[in-house]
Amino acid sequence: QVQLVESGGGLVQAGGSLRLSCAASGFTFSNYVMSWYRQAPGKERELVARITSAGDSTNYVDSVKGRFTISRDNAKNTVLLKMNSLKPEDTAVYYCNAFRTILFVTQDYWGQGTQVTVSS
Numbered sequence: 403q404v405q406l407v408e409s410g411g412g413l414v415q416a417g418g419s420l421r422l423s424c425a426a427s428g429f430t431f432s433n434y435v436m437s438w439y440r441q442a443p444g445k446e447r448e449l450v451a452r453i454t455s456a457g458d459s460t461n462y463v464d465s466v467k468g469r470f471t472i473s474r475d476n477a478k479n480t481v482l483l484k485m486n487s488l489k490p491e492d493t494a495v496y497y498c499n500a501f502r503t504i505l506f507v508t509q510d511y512w513g514q515g516t517q518v519t520v521s522s
Contacts, residue, residue, distance in 0.1 A: 411516030
């Protein structure tokens, strides 16, 4: 059974930090690109950060560059999102995502999400 379980969300003041964690099970974690998405009330879900299966390349949405860092530990089947200098506009539900494309078929898994609230 595939599971992605996020943790680490909460309420923080602007300028503060949080570290989100996503624990994966039920699939070969090291074969999958891992991403963090977020969805704020009334807005579409957006990609925040992505890391390759080997962890050798990352990319970020412009609004979080220099503040957020994505990393992964393939031995522990976890992906982290370290968030610094948080802003009220970072408030959203954050979702962990795993995907890979093999033989033109995409396998795509999602966690349940963790709420991040940044107060001004």
